[in-house]
Structure formats: C-alpha cells, structure tokens
Amino acid sequence: MTHAQEHTSHTKLIWKVFAILSVITLAEVALGITKPASLYLTKILGTSPLNIIFLVLTVVKAYYITWFFMHMADEKKSLRRAVVWTAVFLIIFLATLLLIEGSYLNDILGPLTKWNY
Amino acid sequence: MEVTIPTENNGTSWKGGNEKPLGASYGKMMMWFFILSDALTFSGFLGAYGLMRFKFHDSWPIADEVFTHFPFLHGLHAPMYYVALMTFILIFSSVTMVLAVDAGHQMNKAKVTFYMLLTIIGGAIFLGSQAWEWKNFINGTYGAVKLNDGKIIQFVDASGEQITLESFVKSQHSERTQHTANKGIWFVKEAALPPFTLNEVVESFKANPGISIRTELINPETKAKTIIPHNESIGFLNEAKSVVMGANLRENEYGKTLFANFFFFITGFHGFHVLSGVIINIIIFFNVIIGTYERRGHYEMVEKVGLYWHFVDLVWVFVFTFFYLV
Numbered sequence: 001m002t003h004a005q006e007h008t009s010h011t012k013l014i015w016k017v018f019a020i021l022s023v024i025t026l027a028e029v030a031l032g033i034t035k036p037a038s039l040y041l042t043k044i045l046g047t048s049p050l051n052i053i054f055l056v057l058t059v060v061k062a063y064y065i066t067w068f069f070m071h072m073a074d075e076k077k078s079l080r081r082a083v084v085w086t087a088v089f090l091i092i093f094l095a096t097l098l099l100i101e102g103s104y105l106n107d108i109l110g111p112l113t114k115w116n117y
Numbered sequence: 118m119e120v121t122i123p124t125e126n127n128g129t130s131w132k133g134g135n136e137k138p139l140g141a142s143y144g145k146m147m148m149w150f151f152i153l154s155d156a157l158t159f160s161g162f163l164g165a166y167g168l169m170r171f172k173f174h175d176s177w178p179i180a181d182e183v184f185t186h187f188p189f190l191h192g193l194h195a196p197m198y199y200v201a202l203m204t205f206i207l208i209f210s211s212v213t214m215v216l217a218v219d220a221g222h223q224m225n226k227a228k229v230t231f232y233m234l235l236t237i238i239g240g241a242i243f244l245g246s247q248a249w250e251w252k253n254f255i256n257g258t259y260g261a262v263k264l265n266d267g268k269i270i271q272f273v274d275a276s277g278e279q280i281t282l283e284s285f286v287k288s289q290h291s292e293r294t295q296h297t298a299n300k301g302i303w304f305v306k307e308a309a310l311p312p313f314t315l316n317e318v319v320e321s322f323k324a325n326p327g328i329s330i331r332t333e334l335i336n337p338e339t340k341a342k343t344i345i346p347h348n349e350s351i352g353f354l355n356e357a358k359s360v361v362m363g364a365n366l367r368e369n370e371y372g373k374t375l376f377a378n379f380f381f382f383i384t385g386f387h388g389f390h391v392l393s394g395v396i397i398n399i400i401i402f403f404n405v406i407i408g409t410y411e412r413r414g415h416y417e418m419v420e421k422v423g424l425y426w427h428f429v430d431l432v433w434v435f436v437f438t439f440f441y442l443v
Contacts, residue, residue, distance in 0.1 A: 010219050018212045025208065029201040032181075032442045041340060051443050058438040062431055069215045069427045076140035083153050091160045098164045102171025110175055114266070115334045115343075117352035
C-alpha cells in the first residue's frame, strides 16, 4: 500500500470486517448452543467435526483482526513474516507436544481412575 | 565526540540513520514484538489448559453447564449468551479503536477523541461483564458434594436436570459454629460455613427417592455426565467429605478444581490486559485532547495503543473458543 493511500479513509473496509467477525461469532454461538448431534457426537481427526469448525472459525477471526484491524496487511512482508510465522510455528509446536502428552496421560491414568463406589 | 542533535527525532525515527528496519518505526516494531511475546505467553497458558483438559477429557466440566447466567434472567438456563455478548462488546470496541486510528491518519482530532472515548467505554463494560461472570462462578449455582478423593457429585431430579441443594435439603437445626483464629490453639480459621452440613444433605437425599446423583464421568456416546440411580448412590455418599458451594482455587462445585484454577488464571490474566489497555487508552485519550499528537504532526501513538488493544481482542477470541466452545 502506498503512502498516499494511507491517508484515505478505510471506514468502509472496517465496517465490512466488523460484519464478517459478527457473522462468524453468531455462527459459533448458534452452533455452540444447538450442538447438532451429527456434528457434536461424531468423530473426525480425533475430535468432533464441531470442534474442527470452531477452530477454523477462530483462526479466520484471528486473521481478520490481525490483517485489517492491526493493519498487518499494510506492513512490509519482512515484518509480517517475522511476527506471524514465528508465532504460528511456535504455537503449533507447543500445542502439538502438549496435546499428545495430554492424550498419553489420559490413556495411562483413565483406566486407573475409580468411578464406582 | 559527535553530538546527536534530536532535530529529526519525532518519536518514530531510529537514531543512527534514516533506515527503518522492516519498514516500521521503532515504537511500532517494538509493539509488534511485544505482542508476539505476549501471544506466546498466552499460548503457554492455553497450552497448559489443553494438556490438563486432554489428561482429564473424560471428566472435564462441560462449559455449557457452568456458565448459564444472563443479567435480569434469573433461573433461566442461558448458556453462552452472556459470553457471546461480552465477545461482541470487545469486538465492537476494537472497531471503534480502528476507527480512531483511521481518523488519526486524517488528522481529525475530534473524531479520534470521540472514537477513543467509545473504546474506553467498551473496555470498561467488558471489565464489568467479566467481574459479573466471575461473581456467578464464585458463588455457584447448584451446590455439590465433594468426595474423599476430591471428586464432585451433583444432584439431579428424575428428568436428569441438575437441582440446587436448597430445593431438597431440609435443615436439621444442628449447632455448628464457624472456626475463627481466636478460638483455635493454632492460628487457623475456616472460610464461611456452607449453608448446609454434609449430614443434612445426605439425610435429605436418602429421604427423597426421586433424586439421584451425577458423577463427573462423561459418557463418550452422549457426551453427557453419568447419572447414578438413587439406590446405587449410597456408596458415593458414604465417601462424601464436604459440601461445596461455588468455585474457588481449592474446590469447584462444577467438577475439576483445575478448571476453576485455569479459568481464574487465564481470564484473570486477560482481564488484567484489558484493564491495562483501558488505562493506557485513557492516557492517550487525554493526550489527544490536549493536542500532543496534533503538535507532533501524526497520531502514531494512537496506532500503537490500537495494536495492543486489538491484541487483547485477539486473545479473547481464543479464550472464548477454548473455554466456552470447544
């Protein structure tokens, strides 16, 4: 984006992004309250399809906030990559290890937990 | 020695040449890297939450059953509505913030002031909402009984709906004084007494064949907590240790104490970010009013606090997903 454009107003884009974020949030809440059995009680990739939908929608929201509210789209590619790639890589790395270990703990601990008295 | 004369130092330049690394001013780039490190901090917390949740995924509290309050709708089961409202408040305050930044680019002082004010109000409303959410969580809804090994059992009616202790427990007028520090031989005291003694709860349960108990264990087929029939419940009640009302760092009537620990810590840490964001926004707001940035010739400071404010919103998006949705 050139310097001259920075001084023109982006109000329209801002309201558009707000509309997108609102629609996504409403969809999330509607799904979270109704919890359709076909999405909630079935399994895909180790979790329910509903959880996958929530995760994808969350990342989409994060993208819109970062790119258009925080103006990451207007920054230089080098700054964008330094921040975004670092975060994405480290977070995925950490989450993967922690969740694998959590499942392992559950596999080991679950059968040992007493549930009848 | 060469003296650096701060003629061109308008707060955005790097001293030592006109090159701007990564094409950003010093302050903006540092704000980005602060945000990066803060994002990793939050990831650590949410990752720890994920670890514990996977570890106990067959007995973790179900968020829909925990956060069911909405202002002025007493007794109504309203899962998620309130937190959805909070999310909207925060997203909207992000919109007013970005509108303030936008107005700053056009050097429109009146508009920046107005939108900054709206942002501050939005942040304050969010903080108040969070306090209300905490209050409900701390006070609890139904009450429960803790077993000797720390597990929680809750009470349900014949249709499987959870019921409050007040709805079935009859008081037996037993004497029970609160232990305070001046009555003991050692400097210990206890928190406020629960409204019912354990014995009252157990006796009332036995007298009421229509009610049964619910354990923390989740049935993987239905993803609902397991209900134990009334006549099989006695083994659980023999293990009962104490009555639990609400949630704190030591016990949680909704299930795992860890859930309460993580809830208080992560939403608390986020709330503290919102609080500091509001304070910084107020400082910048007054700077806008007295014309600091008008004289400086640009509103980059508004942009920088805007980055922080949007980041707080961004974190909430993830907290919302992992605590309330998933």
